[in-house]
Amino acid sequence: MHDIAFIRANPEAFDAALARRGAEPAAGRIIELDAKRREASTKVQQAQSRRNEASKAIGQAMGQGDKDKAEALKAEVAEIKASMPEWEEAERAAGAELEDLLARLPNMPAADVPDGADEADNVEIHQWGKKRNFNFEPKEHADLGPALGMDFETGAKLSGARFTFLRGNMARLHRALAQFMLDKQTMENGYTECNPPVLVNDDAMYGTDKLPKFAEDSFRTTDGRWLIPTSEVSLTASVADTILGDLADPIRMTAHTLCFRSEAGAAGRDTRGFIRQHQFEKVELVTICRPEDSEAEHERMTKCAESILEALDLPYRRVLLCTGDMGFGARKTYDLEVWLPGQGAWREISSCSNTGDFQARRMNARYRPEGEKKTAFVHTLNGSGLAVGRTLVAVLENYQQQDGSVTIPPVLQNYMIGIERLEPQA
Structure with missing residues (x-):
């Protein structure tokens, strides 16, 4: 607003x-x-x-x-x-x-956001890591995954397109990634773990700028509730209609939840594989802070997301989105794109946005600066830390071996009860 x-x-x-x-x-x-x-x-x-x-x-x-x-x-x-x-x-x-x-009007872009029409006009800020050299032709995860427990056929049989059934150690690796992300964001990066509802009301969706413009992108239940497209909705809306203290210490929250998207605006894109699903999991990062702190918090949040990729030794790049590619509620957004050798392309794995007071005005979230009687609107920020399924894809493609197996990144092996490799099943 x-x-x-x-x-x-x-x-x-x-x-x-x-x-x-x-x-x-x-x-x-x-x-x-x-x-x-x-x-x-x-x-x-x-x-x-x-x-x-x-x-x-x-x-x-x-x-x-x-x-x-x-x-x-x-x-x-x-x-x-x-x-x-x-x-x-x-x-x-x-x-x-x-x-x-x-x-229905988008947020005003920050002054340092580049003008542009679409993703071709985004600006790369930096790259991290080295792309792996394979002595064989690396496969895409959609070709590599089925023998390792990524069952697309059963997912489609049960629910239709854009659903996947994970089995065995593939499912365990997916869970390990989420646990690792949560541990790192809470124990090292200072976020408070939350377990919010994944069904929310109209007010929560409206306050986080998902309604009215993007109703078709979300799933709605017969009793009028919405399945969250991201736990940004639940976490950010937790401070709606609230007057907080002076916020000298920002509120930083994280959650691992199921997320649901109809992908109405992505018809025909990524129909093959695990990249774009109707049901997926994400570890979300949300910060509530004073206006004067939001720019620094945006940089901090993006680095917290980057720290997951660096710990997993996954090459990535940070991209500053242009005005034409930025989300509706954002005033400034960094995307993190991971390198997928099977596709030979950079693919988005995290999007970290500063929305300024845009969401706060919609949900009436305020704070009282120290020593002042008058309240002011907070600033809200959100980002993926990270998208679990896309991180699984990145691990599969970057850690694949010529025999079709996939080695487990060292930082995940404690979560995998000693399993060091996913082996193809006959």
């Missing part, structure tokens, strides 16, 4: 920011609706005030025996009551249209 006061004071700057995101100018309509809403609100308040004054005066007139004055006042009160619904409806209608318009 956007700051109306900022838009009123800076309409040209606001429209220029929207233009960078590929959106049409909206400041004029926003200011017009805001003026209508405020005018109607003023009329309602004035009418209520006059009605109360007249009602009180009726009693005084009756007490003084002035029936004519009392009757005139009664007529005025009746007229006010008759006119108020019109102004109340005008206030409601303008407010609803204004809120709907604001809810």
